[in-house]
Amino acid sequence: MLMEKVAEILAEASAEAVEPRFRALAAGEVMEKAPGEVVTVADREAEQIITRRLRELLPVPVVGEEAVAADPALARALLSEPAVWLVDPVDGTSNFVAGRPDFAVMASLVRGGQTVAAWIWQPVTGTAYAAELGSGAWRNGHQLTRTPAGDAPEKWRGVLKSRFLEPAEHHRLRTNARVFGHLSEGLRAAGIEYPQIADGDQDFILYWRTLPWDHSPGSLLVTEAGGTSARLDGTPYHPEPPGGRDGLLVASDPATWERTRAILLGTPT
Numbered sequence: 019m020l021m022e023k024v025a026e027i028l029a030e031a032s033a034e035a036v037e038p039r040f041r042a043l044a045a046g047e048v049m050e051k052a053p054g055e056v057v058t059v060a061d062r063e064a065e066q067i068i069t070r071r072l073r074e075l076l077p078v079p080v081v082g083e084e085a086v087a088a089d090p091a092l093a094r095a096l097l098s099e100p101a102v103w104l105v106d107p108v109d110g111t112s113n114f115v116a117g118r119p120d121f122a123v124m125a126s127l128v129r130g131g132q133t134v135a136a137w138i139w140q141p142v143t144g145t146a147y148a149a150e151l152g153s154g155a156w157r158n159g160h161q162l163t164r165t166p167a168g169d170a171p172e173k174w175r176g177v178l179k180s181r182f183l184e185p186a187e188h189h190r191l192r193t194n195a196r197v198f199g200h201l202s203e204g205l206r207a208a209g210i211e212y213p214q215i216a217d218g219d220q221d222f223i224l225y226w227r228t229l230p231w232d233h234s235p236g237s238l239l240v241t242e243a244g245g246t247s248a249r250l251d252g253t254p255y256h257p258e259p260p261g262g263r264d265g266l267l268v269a270s271d272p273a274t275w276e277r278t279r280a281i282l283l284g285t286p287t
Contacts, residue, residue, distance in 0.1 A: 020075070021135065024125060025146050027071045028139040032123045035063035036108055037141050041117045048115050051087050056111055064107035068125065072103045076127070080105055083231045086260070093259035096230060102128045104257060106231035110207025119143075122209025126234040131256050136235035138209045147213050147239055155216055155242035162243040166271040167221040171197050171281060174274070177204040177211060177223040182264070191224070194284050212236025215268055216243040222269040222278045230257035233266060240268055246275040250283070 039047065039060045051057045062084050069080045079095040082105040086093045095102050103125060108114050110121035119142035126136040138147040149155040155162045167174050176198050180188045195201050204211050204223065214220040216239050225233065234257040237247035247255040250265045267282075269275035279285075 020127075021137075021148055021150060023075055024072070024127075024135070024137050025139070025148060027068055027075070028123045028125060028137055029141075029146070031064045031067040031071070031107070032139055032141045035067060036060045036114075036123065040114065040141070043115065056115055057084060057087070058108065058111060058115060060114070061108045061111055064123065065105055068105050068107060068123075069103075072105070072125065076101070076103070078102055081230070083107065083229070090260070093230070096128060096131070096257055096259050100130060104128060104133075104231045104234050106209070106235075109209040109232060110205070113205070113207055120205040120207045120210045122207060124209050124231065124235045126231075126238065126257075128230075128234065128257055133234045133238045133257060136238040138213060138235050138239065140209065140213070145213075147216070149235075149239040149242040151238065151242070153242070155239050157213070157217070162216050162239075164216055164218060164240070164243040164245050164270050167269070167274040169273075171199070171277065173199045174221040174278075175200045175219070176221055176278070177202050179204050179223065179225050182226040190284070191282050194282050197281055208232040208236050212239055212268065215240050215245055215270060218270070220270075221274060222267065224278075224282060225266040225268070226264050228255075228258075228262070228264065228266045229260055233257065237266075237268065245270050246272050248275065250279060 047059045065082045065084045078101040080103040106124040109124050114121040123139040126133050134151040136149045237255045247268045
C-alpha cells in the first residue's frame with residue numbers, strides 16, 4: 019500500500035505543480051538560490067504538496083531539498099530521527115529550466131539511517147521507478163534485474179561527474195578512465211542517471227558531491243536491481259546531511275564496482 023500511495027503522490031504533485039510549467043516558466047518563476055544553483059516555483063510548490071501528503075501518510079520529518087535550502091538544520095533529522103522522508107521535488111532543475119526532458123520527481127524513506135524505500139517519477143516519459151529494501155526494484159511495475167557488465171572494461175559505458183572535483187583529481191581520473199569504452203559527463207539529474215544503471219544503459223557512475231535527496235532513491239534502486247552503490251573505501255551508501263563525505267561509485271554489479279574503482283584510482287586489482 020505504501021509503495022503505491024507514494025508513487026501516486028509524486029505523480030499527482032508533478033501533474034499539478036511541475037508539468038504545466040515545463041517549457042512554460044514565466045518571468046520571475048526562476049530564481050538563484052546559490053551561485054550556479056537555480057530553483058523555480060515548480061520546485062517549491064511540488065515540495066509543499068509532497069511534504070503535506072507524505073506527512074499524512076506517515077507523520078515523520080520531511081527533509082526536502084528546498085526546505086533545507088531555507089533552513090540547513092532540518093537535514094540533521096537524518097542523524098537524530100528514527101524515520102525520515104527525503105524529497106527532491108524537481109531533480110535536474112537546470113534541465114527543467116532549459117526545457118530539456120531530463121528531470122525527475124523523487125522521494126525516499128529512511129529508517130535508522132538506511133534507505134528502505136524509494137520512488138522516482140520521470141514526468142516526460144511517464145516512467146515510474148520504485149524500490150523496497152530486500153524486496154526488489156521495479157520500472158512501471160515490472161521487476162528489474164541488472165545483468166553484470168562483463169569482464170571487458172573497453173566495452174563499458176560510464177559517467178564521470180567532474181563538476182565538483184578539484185582540477186588535479188579530475189585530470190587523474192579522466193586519464194585513468196581512458197580504458198573505458200565510453201565515458202560522459204552525465205545528464206545532471208540523478209533521477210535519470212541511476213535508472214540508466216538499473217536499466218542497463220550505463221555500467222557505472224562516479225559521483226562526487228552526494229546530497230541525500232539526490233542519491234538515496236537511486237542508490238536503493240540500483241542495489242535492489244543487483245548493482246552496487248558504495249563510497250570509494252567500499253562502505254555501502256547511507257544518506258547523510260549535506261557536507262558529509264564526498265565520492266560515491268555506483269555500478270551494475272559488485273565485480274564491476276571493484277574493477278572500476280581499481281581503474282579510476284590506479285590501484286592494482
